[in-house]
Amino acid sequence: MNIRFNNARLLMPGEGHSFKIVEGELWTKDDRIAFSGTKEEAKKALSENEMLVWDEVIDCKRNLLMPGFKDAHTHTAMTFLRSLADDMPLSDWLYKQVFPREDKLTPDDIYWLDFLGIMEYLTSGITSNFDMYFFPPMNAKASVDAGFRTVQTSGFNNFGSTIEDLEENYNIVNSMDSDLVSFIVGYHAEYTTSMERMEGVARLAEKFKSPVFLHNAETKSEVDECIERWGKTPTELMDSLGMYEYGGGGYHCVWMKDKDYEIMKKRNLYAVTNPCSNVKLASGICDVKRFLDEKIPLAIGTDGAASNNALDFFREMYLTATLAKVKHMDASVVDASEVLYSAVSEGAHCMNLNDCDTIEAGKKADIIMIDMHKPNMQPENNIVKNLVYAGSKDNVKMTMVNGQILYRDGQFNLMYSPEEIYAKANEIINRMRNC
Amino acid sequence: MNIRFNNARLLMPGEGHSFKIVEGELWTKDDRIAFSGTKEEAKKALSENEMLVWDEVIDCKRNLLMPGFKDAHTHTAMTFLRSLADDMPLSDWLYKQVFPREDKLTPDDIYWLDFLGIMEYLTSGITSNFDMYFFPPMNAKASVDAGFRTVQTSGFNNFGSTIEDLEENYNIVNSMDSDLVSFIVGYHAEYTTSMERMEGVARLAEKFKSPVFLHNAETKSEVDECIERWGKTPTELMDSLGMYEYGGGGYHCVWMKDKDYEIMKKRNLYAVTNPCSNVKLASGICDVKRFLDEKIPLAIGTDGAASNNALDFFREMYLTATLAKVKHMDASVVDASEVLYSAVSEGAHCMNLNDCDTIEAGKKADIIMIDMHKPNMQPENNIVKNLVYAGSKDNVKMTMVNGQILYRDGQFNLMYSPEEIYAKANEIINRMRNC
Numbered sequence: 001m002n003i004r005f006n007n008a009r010l011l012m013p014g015e016g017h018s019f020k021i022v023e024g025e026l027w028t029k030d031d032r033i034a035f036s037g038t039k040e041e042a043k044k045a046l047s048e049n050e051m052l053v054w055d056e057v058i059d060c061k062r063n064l065l066m067p068g069f070k071d072a073h074t075h076t077a078m079t080f081l082r083s084l085a086d087d088m089p090l091s092d093w094l095y096k097q098v099f100p101r102e103d104k105l106t107p108d109d110i111y112w113l114d115f116l117g118i119m120e121y122l123t124s125g126i127t128s129n130f131d132m133y134f135f136p137p138m139n140a141k142a143s144v145d146a147g148f149r150t151v152q153t154s155g156f157n158n159f160g161s162t163i164e165d166l167e168e169n170y171n172i173v174n175s176m177d178s179d180l181v182s183f184i185v186g187y188h189a190e191y192t193t194s195m196e197r198m199e200g201v202a203r204l205a206e207k208f209k210s211p212v213f214l215h216n217a218e219t220k221s222e223v224d225e226c227i228e229r230w231g232k233t234p235t236e237l238m239d240s241l242g243m244y245e246y247g248g249g250g251y252h253c254v255w256m257k258d259k260d261y262e263i264m265k266k267r268n269l270y271a272v273t274n275p276c277s278n279v280k281l282a283s284g285i286c287d288v289k290r291f292l293d294e295k296i297p298l299a300i301g302t303d304g305a306a307s308n309n310a311l312d313f314f315r316e317m318y319l320t321a322t323l324a325k326v327k328h329m330d331a332s333v334v335d336a337s338e339v340l341y342s343a344v345s346e347g348a349h350c351m352n353l354n355d356c357d358t359i360e361a362g363k364k365a366d367i368i369m370i371d372m373h374k375p376n377m378q379p380e381n382n383i384v385k386n387l388v389y390a391g392s393k394d395n396v397k398m399t400m401v402n403g404q405i406l407y408r409d410g411q412f413n414l415m416y417s418p419e420e421i422y423a424k425a426n427e428i429i430n431r432m433r434n435c
Numbered sequence: 436m437n438i439r440f441n442n443a444r445l446l447m448p449g450e451g452h453s454f455k456i457v458e459g460e461l462w463t464k465d466d467r468i469a470f471s472g473t474k475e476e477a478k479k480a481l482s483e484n485e486m487l488v489w490d491e492v493i494d495c496k497r498n499l500l501m502p503g504f505k506d507a508h509t510h511t512a513m514t515f516l517r518s519l520a521d522d523m524p525l526s527d528w529l530y531k532q533v534f535p536r537e538d539k540l541t542p543d544d545i546y547w548l549d550f551l552g553i554m555e556y557l558t559s560g561i562t563s564n565f566d567m568y569f570f571p572p573m574n575a576k577a578s579v580d581a582g583f584r585t586v587q588t589s590g591f592n593n594f595g596s597t598i599e600d601l602e603e604n605y606n607i608v609n610s611m612d613s614d615l616v617s618f619i620v621g622y623h624a625e626y627t628t629s630m631e632r633m634e635g636v637a638r639l640a641e642k643f644k645s646p647v648f649l650h651n652a653e654t655k656s657e658v659d660e661c662i663e664r665w666g667k668t669p670t671e672l673m674d675s676l677g678m679y680e681y682g683g684g685g686y687h688c689v690w691m692k693d694k695d696y697e698i699m700k701k702r703n704l705y706a707v708t709n710p711c712s713n714v715k716l717a718s719g720i721c722d723v724k725r726f727l728d729e730k731i732p733l734a735i736g737t738d739g740a741a742s743n744n745a746l747d748f749f750r751e752m753y754l755t756a757t758l759a760k761v762k763h764m765d766a767s768v769v770d771a772s773e774v775l776y777s778a779v780s781e782g783a784h785c786m787n788l789n790d791c792d793t794i795e796a797g798k799k800a801d802i803i804m805i806d807m808h809k810p811n812m813q814p815e816n817n818i819v820k821n822l823v824y825a826g827s828k829d830n831v832k833m834t835m836v837n838g839q840i841l842y843r844d845g846q847f848n849l850m851y852s853p854e855e856i857y858a859k860a861n862e863i864i865n866r867m868r869n870c
Contacts, residue, residue: 082825083821087756087766087820088767089766119810123829276753276757280766280824281766282760308824310827311811312811312827319714323714325714330524332523335522336521374558375552375554376746376747378517379857383518385518390744392828393811394558394829421810421813422810422814
């Protein structure tokens, strides 16, 4: 599809991690952005390209076009556990409610539950996700069928799959005939994985020259127990195993020590914060300010819908900024612009989606339209701050992935109807409700 | 308007602070709920009331009808300052950015800025607000013109108005020919108000047998300085001045001491928590668990859009529950059901709107419809937890106040167009941008 968006405002990169608003146009050609710039630039480009043919011209009515949000840590198919088991201690939730039901998941379940999650991403303006869950090839199939962009890593641990499975999944997904899906080496976490297996992951990272991602320092007890076991924090341990030769990063990063920040800086690792999950599961508050101060790249994730319980990036952005403020008891720390940069650009870099970080010409057409004609976007004192501090899913007027409009004015453009997907999701959880 | 909502699910009161979901119907007659119950009960009621004539029959398609949210602390017209001055220390924000511009507000400004706020309330399913701001009669006029329900209190302090003005506003608003508006005695806060003036408020409360509301213990320095000045916390001081003879309560209530909880319990005072404002302005985290444990009634408010920066009740509910969990480092504290009860019912009691707390027959028709056909409401493991932990403004399909549908499928039913209201709001802030 070649689409001309006119009468738009564009969220373009500014100095450093800032943004500027440009009144103008954006054109897509197939899966890429062919042009984005001012009205004058558009006029000039039009006069030089007499052969341009549009499938559709969309009058944006001065609504905002911007890069989609990058959900840099999630377990999409966990949608089936949403609101099944809340308001209980973390260990009961995980060991009594989550694990026994996950054991019963089939690849077919994953497919349908991923579709439900992808629908929810689209309503929130999320255009790609960094997923860790079971049956990666099936997860990739769901994304390709939906037209959604997914980078996967492995949830490899002591239970179930082997290091050979991890390698096989890496190869299957990375050789699929679609640039919507890719795979980066990773595993669940130190506390669920034996030394032998972690060493296997390190060897695989070396073999593929891949970054490595894992849950890291989500809870205090996780870090305390790792130090007790190995005399090192998870970050120190992974570094000593040579796991970060090609970069990577940690999900959550709540309970980090001074040495961990040093390692992250030295290795250029990404910190992926999951603020909603961390407060709801009472894990703690990530020190986002310190990551930013130390110039450690920061991305944002929703975690799975079982934890938090929604895939809502506006809520995550709000909490990323405001929890830092209350943690430091200083309203001036962590500027909205930094948070928006993490949400749309740094998340892309973290997932190795360097063509999805801005809406400049040549980049992938992963674009959302924000409705500026809703009351929460008015008056227009500062559009970036309005997005981070006042925005909601209600403002997402369109979500385009890889040049295809998958969601527009509340309607989905997917191969299954919403009711079909909802019926499947309810059927799956009903099957295992009493286990 | 007499409306028959059929094929609905209804959020009805359960035991204590819980809810139950009833499949059935709801009928409105003018400003009240004429019937709400199961399909069978509806059938029986229909056969007994042959004279029923509907202006409209709405097929709810199994969407959820529930009481609207009660925004129990806000400064509606502060919409003009949204996103104008964020990410700065609290004192700079208040003294350099907010106060100088508030000085320039006219009654006409208040009218338009209130309309903008009311639009935003409607998109979030808020059906009434407890407002504190300038020019209460104009604020009341905006609510009446919009068809919105507003309870006001005074922002009385050392600057500007007199105790006679407060009394006059009380009388004007309470004698207006509309049950949409009312006025309860209150003032800004101890730290902005002289002893003489506080004593005047206490006398007025006695004269009108009115509860008294004020900002209380929002910041640590506020409480410390009050103790330094008077040897008492704000709550102790108000109680010693006889201000709580007829009840009332405090907004924020973040920095409460043991004695304060005792007084609140003894006087049956309401604690109104404002979690988004408190984290964004780095004021602290309210101990919601303790209020609930002590059976002190808890309501929820957004505060003004200058603080937080949106009037989004889903965000407030999420933070009310989850900040309590992270504060106590225990995921099991504060159940979603308690938070929903605060949001829809206890907020009504706090504002003396005892006819607006449920959607039972005979109550006021302040009703919202939640779209259950959005992905974040699926699967339907637990509707109450879905609302509190996964809900968003995107789920608000309809907002009815006093029997009138004011918002439906994204469209407003107001006497001015959205663009007219937005233009006024931008004009007002542009006029005073550089002050």
